[in-house]
Amino acid sequence: MKKSLIAVTLILISLLIFSMETGKLNDIPSSVKSSLQLSSGIAAGKDFVIPGFKAQTILKNTDYPIYSMTEHNSRLLAGCGDAGRIIDISSGADIASFSEGEIVYSLLSVDKTTLFASIQPSGIIVRLTDKKIDTIFSFPDKSVNLLKKIGNTVYTAVGNELFAYKNGGFEKIVKVNDRNILYFEEIDGYIYISTEGAGKVIKYSIKENSQEVVFSLSSGEIQMFKKAGGRLIIAANMTLPMGDGTESFCGILLSVENSAIDTIAREDFPYSVSISAFDGILLGASVPGRCYYYDLKNYFYLGSLENDFIMSLYECEKCAYIGTAKSNSIIKLSGGDKPSDFLSSVIDAQKDVSITAFFPLTKKNGKFFVRTGDTYSIDSFWSGFMIVKPQMNESMSPSRYLQYRYSFNGSDDTLYNVSMFYKTKNHSPKFKSINIYPERIIPDYANTPEWEGEILYKRSFYPEIKDVNIYKSKRNIKFVIWNCFDIDQDKLDYDVYLISGENAFLAAKNISASYFVINLESFKEGYYKVKVTASDSSDNNDPLSAEIVSGEFYIDRTPCEFSDDIFEKNVLKFRVNDNSSLIDEVSYSVNGSIFKRVIPADGIYDSKSELFEIMIEREKNQSLSIVVKGTDSSGNSSIFSKVVK
Structure with missing residues (x-):
């Protein structure tokens, strides 16, 4: 029974919404991930977007893929594949070249005069100076995976062994129990090593020559890691067995703290490369090229490089460089002085609608622009972008498709979501009721000093x-x-008229409040009505209106009268009468004293005729000059005087 009632309720609500021909569109900006380009300068989180990094191509369409990069003597150098070349990116000149089919897999600037390069697949490390190029290490049966400088010492990972450069040559420091060493870093006096095969993170003590496995995937590779507070952030590719007996890789980003392991992100494809950059971790993937960023709080998608492949990443002084292997280009990422604008996907309302209100949820209230069109593809027939204010209440031209642009208010701004209200057809306003209070009676919210209300x-x-x-x-x-x-939630403006017979007097024009105080002081006695008209002209080019007329009421301009007055035994008796209004207040003064209010003999003001009895203290033979003032509910007053000798 309860389910049936719920179903009926939902049907009624749906019919009501349909009959109203109004609705709401919601857009989560992070939904642009499927089409986001790295050049957009936007970082898309799980359910919000922020300003990303400025992407600038500084080297384009070279002859060979970019496998490694380093800064040397204020120059950015790139190690290329296929012909084993090292080039100066700014000039494009060759620094060195090796055999056909060789790859400059890793580059390291040792000092101002010396550059190391690892060459694959020959498994050698060469030293380059201004005077010569010579081979300083050769291990043809294993891959030289990484060259890195920690402090003043140069290290290299060769297969599953770590070497240190000492006395003009490389000496083995440690051998780990796994296939290959992919990354190493000094943390708290230890050298942490990540591997390929079982996918381990190993803590190595040079002093004690001891190893401790602090984390293991069991199967996969750990590309790099970063210590962040008490956590170890790990970028890895995990091996997954497939049903056909093959294996696939998925990229994962993990947080390890003590024995707790949290998955920050998981992708259906492997990461091709990852580095520490921008106080977080920058990650790349290939086929197609995609770029991600983890700021140690949130995981962001930075966009794709279309059909390009990301082969290398390099960090250098508040910027990072991306090396690709299809366009053979280098892209510089940096924080721009002015954040890029966010451009939404084209939103399809499924029918022609007029947007009436925008409600963007942001952190710092940047500027908001909207354009509309009749086709999904943006063409010359679309409108231009026009700025709109949040929570605006005005109708845009009817169209099926729209797109918005958000201009971030600073690099720390955030766009969470956008709600848009629309209508498909304008409807006339509808009056439910009109009420007129007794004369001179007003509620507290309308009681301004002008009306002197008590x-x-x-x-x-x-x-x-x-x-x-x-x-x-x-x-x-x-x-x-x-x-x-x-019904369309349009803004309504009201005109108020006071009507007497065939005459209509405008009392108020274009007011937004649904009440009004009419000053009657300039209107003569007689019967009147109030007419109120409502118009939605503020929100529509073709406005509609409605009106309502109140019941008749009487404006009384005739003061009350006094009758049946008599003074005996120190009591003044009299009656106050009014033809149209209730008696509202009576007061008296004796021999010029301050007027005192009195109440009727029956204890309540509720009639057009009230009897009063006033006890007046009087000394023997004292003459009295009594003045009585009577006021009816319309505010008309009269005075009655009586002299007692």
């Missing part, structure tokens, strides 16, 4: 008024309130 404690006189506090004005006013709605 709080009214006699709430029981006005049970139909639901406001918490009501006031009685000293001026002749009428408070009118109405309820009007627009």
Whole structure:
């Protein structure tokens, strides 16, 4: 039974939304990952985007793929494959070349005069100076995987062994129990080593010549790692057995702390290379080339290089370089002074809609631009980008497709999501009700100093008024309130008229509040009505309107009258009468004293005719000059005087 009720409720809600012909579009900016290019300068997180890195191609379409890079004597050098060349990137000149089919797999600037290069597959390390090039290490049966300088010592990973350069040659430091050493780093006085095969991280003590496996994948390769606080961040490729007996690799980024292992990210393809950069980890993948970044908090996709392959990464002074192996280019990544704008995917509303409101959720409220069109492909018939304000309430021209652009407000800004409200057809406003309060009675939210309202404690006189506090004005006013709605959520403007017979007097124009206080002081006595018109012209080029007319009410300009007055036994008796309005207040003064308010003999002001009895203290034979002031509920007053001798 409960499920049936839920289903019926959902159907009714759906029918209501359809009949309203309004709706909401939601866009998660990170959905652009499938089309994001590295050149866009955007970093897409799991469910948000931030400014990324500026991508600049500094070397394009060389003859050979880029396998390694290093900065040497203020020059950026690249190690190439296929012909074993080392080139100066700025000039394009050859620094050195080796045999056909050789790869300059690793480059290291040792000092201002010396450059080391590892050459594959011959398994040699050469030393380059201004005077000569000579081979200083040869191990033809194993691969020279990495050259790196720690402190003042140069190390190299050859197969599963680590060597240190001493006294003009390389000496073996340690041999690990795995296939190949891929990366090593000094941490807290130890040398940490990562391997290929079982995929291990090994802590090696030079002083004690001891090894300790601190992490193992069991099967795979650990490309690199980075110590971040108490965590060890590991970039790796894990081996997965396939059903046909083959193996596949998936790229994973792990956080290891004590015995806890958390998966930060997992890709369905292997990482081709990864380095420490921008105070985090920069990762590359190939086929096609894709770039990722982990800032030690969030994992970001930086975009693709179309059909290019990322073969090498190199960090250098607040920037990083990407070496590719299809276009054979080098791309420089850096933090730009001005963040790139974020450009959304083309959003398909499935039908022609008019966007009425944008609600972008951002960190620092940058600028927001929108363009629309009738085709999915952006062409010359699309509108240009126009700036829109968040939470705007105006209609755009109907179209099926739209695209927005967000201009980040600084490099630390974030765009989380965008909600867009739309309508497909304009509808007329509709009035539900109109209410007019008794004359001079106003609620607290309408009581401005202009109306001189005093709080009214006699709430029981006005049970139909639901406001918490009501006031009685000293001026002749009428408070009118109405309820009007627009199914399209358009902004409504109201005109208020006071109608007497065939005459209509404009009391207010283009007000946005759904109430108004009408000053009646310039209107003569008689019967009147209030008419309110509503228009959605602020949000529509072809506006629609509606109106409502109140019931009739009477403006009383005739003051009350006094009758049946008599003074005996120090009591003044009299009656106050009014033809149209209730008696509202009576006060008296004796011999010029301050006026004092009195209440009717029956204890309540609830009639157009009220009897009053006032006890007046009087000394023997004292003459009295009594003045009585009576006021009706419309604010009309009259005075009655009586002299007692």
